[in-house]
Amino acid sequence: MDYQKICEASIEVVKKAAQFIKDNLGKVADSQIEDKSINSLVSYVDKTAEEILVAGLKEIMPQATFVTEEETVVSERSEYYWIIDPLDGTTNFLHQLPFFSISVALVHQDKVVTGIVYEVNRDECFYAWGNNKAYLNGREIRVSRNTDLINALIATGFPYTRLEKLDAHLEMIKYLKFNARGLRRLGSAALDLAFVAAGRFDGYFEYGLNAWDVAGGTFLVQQAGGKVTDFEGGDQFLFSGELVTGSIPIQKELLDLVQKTIYS
Numbered sequence: 001m002d003y004q005k006i007c008e009a010s011i012e013v014v015k016k017a018a019q020f021i022k023d024n025l026g027k028v029a030d031s032q033i034e035d036k037s038i039n040s041l042v043s044y045v046d047k048t049a050e051e052i053l054v055a056g057l058k059e060i061m062p063q064a065t066f067v068t069e070e071e072t073v074v075s076e077r078s079e080y081y082w083i084i085d086p087l088d089g090t091t092n093f094l095h096q097l098p099f100f101s102i103s104v105a106l107v108h109q110d111k112v113v114t115g116i117v118y119e120v121n122r123d124e125c126f127y128a129w130g131n132n133k134a135y136l137n138g139r140e141i142r143v144s145r146n147t148d149l150i151n152a153l154i155a156t157g158f159p160y161t162r163l164e165k166l167d168a169h170l171e172m173i174k175y176l177k178f179n180a181r182g183l184r185r186l187g188s189a190a191l192d193l194a195f196v197a198a199g200r201f202d203g204y205f206e207y208g209l210n211a212w213d214v215a216g217g218t219f220l221v222q223q224a225g226g227k228v229t230d231f232e233g234g235d236q237f238l239f240s241g242e243l244v245t246g247s248i249p250i251q252k253e254l255l256d257l258v259q260k261t262i263y264s
Helices: 003-023 046-060 090-094 164-180 188-199 211-223 248-260
Strands: 035-038 040-043 063-066 081-088 101-108 111-119 124-129 134-136 139-141 152-158 182-184 203-207 228-230 242-246
Touching: 003 101, 003 111, 035 164, 040 046, 040 164, 040 248, 046 081, 046 101, 063 211, 081 090, 081 139, 081 182, 081 188, 081 211, 101 188, 101 211, 111 188, 111 211, 134 164, 134 188, 134 211, 152 164, 164 182, 164 248, 182 188, 188 203, 188 211, 188 242, 203 248, 211 228, 211 242, 228 248, 242 248
Parallel strands: 063 081, 152 182, 152 203
Antiparallel strands: 035 040, 081 101, 101 111, 111 124, 124 134, 134 139, 203 242, 228 242
């Protein structure tokens, strides 16, 4: 399978969906916004962007099935399947905050083989395929070379599930406030991961995630020389809803912290 060719063709489909999202920025009326659940919004933009992605990706690989956030197509995991988030950061998009993205991953036998995260506002396309390197708009990217947490910029999110762990999560945030260079919450897990792959963030941790939030981005981090694990230190981060990632030394420090606080 020529994953480079598939990746390049997929990027063109992603850019088509991104243009639709751009064209509708600031045009969604309150009456066109739905509450899927607490703190989870969706509009026609998410759904139509997903339909654009599904239609385009079907042409590239007719045999592949889909796992998608908005369920515009039947979700099915087969030998080859796509994992799609058509608009990661919907709340940011609806409030016209410039942190939202598209995430697409191709999976073969439950292993990601192509990952794309497209940052819509700055026209930044992060991508990787096969056993190759990770790229941003044609330029190779690598994770941060920073080895010390005290000098690290860390990303996280504010989970809306498993709230019994919220106090522990806040304790970890409090620790990082005094023992890291800074902490950021962008509101798009896919972008958090892409920025780790590009060395903009040194590390990232979060729980309450879905596969479509992280499939493309975790692959980018791995291909850029970083490490990704679940909270147990294992490799079940894609569907477990939890992950810790970063450059190898920073990921180790964050994992130790997670296991002492959130996972204890």
